[in-house]
Amino acid sequence: MREYFEKVHSHAAPLDAESVDTDTIVPKQFLKWVTRTGYGDIIFYDWRYDQEGREKDFILNQSPARDAEILLTKKNFGSGSSREHAPWGLKEFGFSVIIAPSFAEIFYQNSIKNGILPVTLSEKEVDHLFSLTVADPHAELTVDLDLNMVKASDGTIYYFEIDRFFKDMLLHGLDDIGLSLQHEADITQFETEHRVYYQPPSS
Amino acid sequence: MGRTLYEKIWEKHVVKHLEDQPSLLYIDLHLVHEVTSPQAFEGLRLKNRTVRRPDRTLATMDHNVPTTDRNEPLQDMVSQKQIDTLEKNCEEFSIPVFDLFHADQGIVHVIAPENGLTLPGQTIVCGDSHTSTHGAFGALAFGIGTSEVEHVLTTQCLKQYKSKTLAVNFNGSRPFGVEAKDIILGLIGKYGHDFATGYVIEFRGPVQEELTMEERMTICNMTIEMGGRAGLFAPDDVTFDYVQGKKYAPSGQAWEDAVQEWRTLYTDDDAVFDQEISLNVSELEPQVSWGTNPGMTTGISGHVPKEEEVEAADRNSFHKALEYMELKPGHRLQGTPVDVVFIGSCTNARIEDLRKAAAVVKGKKTDSRVHAMVVPGSMQVKKQAEEEGLDDIFLQSGFEWRNAGCSMCLGMNPDALKPGQRCASTSNRNFEGRQGSGGRTHLMSPEMAAAAALTGEITDVRRMLKEDAG
């Protein structure tokens, strides 16, 4: 089921850490499942829970951050493993926007395919949003993908860039596999002319 | 204007340029493992789609698998289910699979090269970020998410934008005791763990000639640890010699044709990279990571940075990392006690790695405080090592000798660090909890890990190599 991205009004959860890797977002013990669901409860497991499974003093355990739809964080978010379990979990937890100064590449694409908008702003802009959120955890942001715009609670407006195709995927819930299948004849044609040298192992 | 190696491979694989969209790029080899594929196969079934080219797909089980006796049933039923699911999916869609009992089973990034499936000029993907490993052959290889796994299964293509290009020139020559792992850790330590985000890297310069294929794989493997999309070495005679005669590599006329084509795979003299950097390899010494990302690395005679050596903007992460690692600013790395030594992973568990580690430990005993293990990268590596008697060397020295898999690189199977344990590891990631919740990782080369096993602490292996030589 494709998600459609709509305008988001929400306060933000400030996760003040750089280079949060996908091992941290979804630790390995939860990669054994064969489903796409169930990861919302376990994201940031080692940061959220102690060894007895009790909630720790972590930002996403606190109100109102735990109900935020926007995650505000620092540079290089989503580095490391390609596991798509990370955006599955973040989405299920309730985030549909992540704002950071930069993202790891695979994570960025995985997010878009799962209806999460990654917003890249400058460090200064992100710092400003952090200071507003820290001053007032309920401070609301508006994220408008149609206009490529983030509006902060103090009225500051930031514009962000996003590739046109990625934007369309989010706005219209495009099925990019379906799009590629429309080129089946081209793929078949390509295969007749393209040489692959290894001999396939038998199945 | 000339073209870079990356551009040559890219253009050869574009099925269609699309207006205002990523291009449709053909994939020559799709590698599949048990962890990132079940939801993709499920997606196919839900939409009544099928696998376009099972003959260009290869699956194996590596992340979850036990490295102990495989005739025993798995203790972990959830892992068992994931393994069974891959088995069933491969059967349903006629995909070849090197399963738990197959003589060629192993870590996905070890088995494709050693069987001659990874070839120059190819596009290779896998739902795994260390797919960058295969770039050692001059193949464009990168990790993808599960939605993209489904995309490739269905269409044998991906929608991709072209990346920017970065040349990394390895200048100078390798000093005594400096391994491929030290070169790549040194590079990431110098430039930082996200400096290559958005780039495909070509590794070049005079040092390339000194590097074996296995060493090039170690370097490309960790391209992702600096954020790079993919890493490449232009194929040369070293590459062709390695590939020739491998099980699924071309032979006869096809081999001649292939080599002729592969000899065109280099960056033209007048091609321009978007960015160029260099590393003087002559200045390196063996490297050790001290923090919680691979950029937090220094030479073995170095120390954890002091407060004033860290830029103000990075101090927050610096302190978090040290708190997790239980180390103090300015701490000297040599002499830091370790509890566990892990020689394994797709970075450093090929036959040359095991030979080098064995040469260090031969005839010596591991320190009694250390739990040391060797996990070969594949069953072929294991077999080869046993033929050479390396297993005896490790066992007599006090190491455990295991079956192939990812093992303690990520601790999805029972091989994991316990909270608070400190590990000298030949793997590629020192993230918090990577090798086990609460575990602490120091990345290093196989020789350095072997040395740590003998002394029970982080040690400059060059001393031992010199002792042996003298």
Ligand code: SF4
């Ligand atoms: S050995 Fe480690 S890095 Fe390599 S594929 Fe396995 S888990 Fe990933």
